[in-house]
Amino acid sequence: GAGVSQSPSNKVTEKGKDVELRCDPISGHTALYWYRQSLGQGLEFLIYFQGNSAPDKSGLPSDRFSAERTGGSVSTLTIQRTQQEDSAVYLCASIQSQGVGTEAFFGQGTRLTVV
């Protein structure tokens, strides 16, 4: 595809349910980030994948959050037993390779609402 694709674009779920958010990065991009953005707030780092290296999970807020990146491409962010404070826009960004002249391309995000 031409850009980073995220699905679903909107998700409303009941408190306590599990959700899966998907990110399709630009083909060939080796680095992938997940961020969370609450209304009117900044970007909260969640997790970072770089090539075949072990992911940097230092931003995951609790053990209810996990993420995978299969085959170095598609990534899935899973939130178990969702809570109302998980409501936010979840943004995915991919980078061709970490180095000079590379920029992060963001997807449109998934707006998660926990009711």
Add this chain to the structure above:
Amino acid sequence: GQQVMQIPQYQHVQEGEDFTTYCNSSTTLSNIQWYKQRPGGHPVFLIQLVKSGEVKKQKRLTFQFGEAKKNSSLHITATQTTDVGTYFCAGSKNFNKFYFGSGTKLNVKP
């Protein structure tokens, strides 16, 4: 750990006034990037600075990278309503993982 601090958090200006946002790091950066997020949109890349003391311009926008490569600024001359949005800096060390600043939300009153 490495942190990138950004100020101010909010800025309200009258159209035609100038605007500046500042980004500061506790450690020396290899490079710094700037992004703009329009209301309801996602961050979009504006520019990257790599060299110590580097200055780049894009029309009314001027970007600077400090001599010590620990700070950066974005200055907008004569703001327009189209400049409304949140501006983020993102720094990295050794061209590795990016650390985003908290962003500066700019509101321009016509």
